[in-house]
Amino acid sequence: MEFATLPDRRAAQDPYGPALADSTTSLANTEMLDGVRAVARRLDGLGIGAGDVVALKLNNRIDFVVLLFAAWRLGATVTPVNPSLTAGEVARQVEDSGARLLILEDDDATVSTSEVPVLLVGEIYQAEGADPAPCSDPAALALLIYTSGTTGVPKGVMLDHANLDAMTAMGSEALELGHNDRCLLILPLFHVNGIVVSILTPLLVGASVVIADRFNPNTFFETIERERPTFFSAVATIYSMLAALPEEVQPDTSSVRFAVCGAAPASAELLTRFQRRFGFPLVEGYGLSEGTCASTINPVSGIRKAGTVGRPFPGQELRILDGEGNEVAPGEDGEVVVRGPNVMRGYLGRPADTAAVIVDGWLRTGDIGHVDADGYLTLVGRSKEMIIRGGENIYPKEIEDVLASDPSVLEAAVIGVPDETWGEIVVAFVQARPGQTVDPKALEARCAANLSGYKRPKRIHVVEALPKNAVGKLDKRSLRDIQVAGVAGTRS
Structure with missing residues (x-):
């Protein structure tokens, strides 16, 4: 159990070395340990102990990280809550998780709607008494x-300390991280990527972490030049926005060794263009x-194949299965399944859902892809997003990549829409790059040159912005609602 005592080990090994910083505070290793001990005493005084759940509805800040380690020191569980959730949504998560305490920002109005005890973040260090044993x-x-x-309805993914220990060990090896x-x-701490990739893994190897303010493409590289990070993790949307900055933006990025792109596939064209610039x-x-966040990665050192999501992390296995559960040959599409010590314990209180996705130790991802002869995985879509037109299977990502390769397009999303003749037809939504105008006719020509006839969008909608969920993934459910409601300015 690496993380219950990680602050102690860091303080012993490098007392005055940097640990955490945000826009208002900077902590050395001994200061982080002092904070963790104080907050653990505070939680212990409130009756929080082994097996209890603490809900954190906080913005990205140092206190979030301190609370993580303090709760784990007591054997308690943390459930991060998206700060943008409504009071009703917060109440559902708190109830479903069985949380015994909800910790909020000092000015959070959720105080008046919660049915569990509430502690404001400004009060977490007010504690006396002896330190609980880790x-x-x-x-x-x-x-x-x-x-x-x-x-569907959000489900609680149960990750134990063995999961975190395994994933962070895999991540530090694959990303070649050191002190x-x-x-x-820059990603939200209510998501596992932010916690595992950007907090736990670097802290485990003795590295330091800077918590950025809310992402703004116009000021992001100022932060890079000021803080001099060696790496960061973000989603494809963020990289698209940065790549669309005016050409006169030429920042000093010499400190950055690499950046991780995850949560949703990026086009090969975006990856290549971003690195070149x-x-x-x-x-x-x-x-x-x-x-526990990640199963494949392109190497930091070695052959990176743009358009793929890399090879399995050390310690994980990956297979591609057909509809009958048989492994298919390299190059053939099928469902991606993974196995390793990073696979979750299950969904909280949902044994049937757990049994449906974990079969003989293999996690059925619901994603469709294929591996090449070298074991690199290419994703082609979600099984639930697959479009069936006249009996032909169509995966949206192939079409989205073609649309996104147009210089005027920032992002593209493709869905299937019911059709009396074909069963489903392909409908596309595109968002223009800043300062650009999308020409639907040019997109139609691009699709005609690169896609078989049955894959080409029947309609292309140009929208101001594509809807995203809280972690930056395209919200295709909202696109289907938009399609049903009708969109002005579309082209068939």
Whole structure:
């Protein structure tokens, strides 16, 4: 159980070395340990102990990280809550998780709607008494991460300390991290990527972390130049926005060794264009919350194949299965399944859902892809997003990549729409790059040159912005609602 005592080990090894920083505070290792001990005493005084769940509805800040370590020190579980959720949504997560305490920002109005005890973040360090002994059970539940809910009601993904220990060990090896690294956190801490890739993994190897303010493409590289990180992790949307900055933006990125791209696939064209412009590679990976964040990654050193999401992390296995559960040959599409010590314990209180996705130890991802002869995985779509037109299977990502290759397009999303003749037809939504105008006729010509006839969009909608969920993934459910309601300015 690495993380219950990680602050102690860091303080012993490098007392005055940097640990955490945000826009208002900077902590050395001994200061982080002092904070963790104080907050652990505070939680202990409120009756929080082994097996209890603490809900954190906080913005990205140092106190979030301190609370993580303090809760784990007591053997308690943390469930991060998206700060943008409504009061009703917060109440559902708190109730479903069985949280015994909800910790909020000092000015959070959720105080008046919660049915569990509430502690404001400004009060977490007010504690007296002896330090509780750190918990040492690797089977203790560490995180309850709630899925984004784009395919149904959010479910609590149960990740124990053994999951975190395994994933962070895999991540530090695959990303070649060491104590001289410095990570810039820009993804939300209510998501497993932010916690595992940008906090736990660098802290585990003795590196430091800077927690950035809310992402703004116009000021992001100022942060890079000021904080001098060696790596960061983000989603494809963020890289698209940065790549669309005016050409006169030429920042000093010499400190950055690489950046991780995850959560949703990026086009090969975006990866290549970004590296050519800013001088450091985007290392694309793939994973699910159910797999403690990541299952494949392109290497930091070695052959990176743009358009793929890399090879399995050390210690994980990956297979591609057909509809009957048989493994298919390289190059053939099928469902991606993974196995390893990073696979979740299950969904909280949902044994049937758990049994449906974990079969004989293999996590059924619901994603469709294929591996090449070298074992690199290419994703082609979600099984639930597959479009069936006249009996032909169509995966949206192939079409989205073609549309996104147009210089005027920032992002593209493709869905299937019911049709009396064909069963389903392909409908596309595109968002223009800043300062650009999308020409639907040019997109139609691009599709005609690159896609078989049955794959070409029947309609192309140009929209101001594509809807996203809280972790930056395209919200295709909202696109279907938009399609039903009708969109002005579309072209068939």
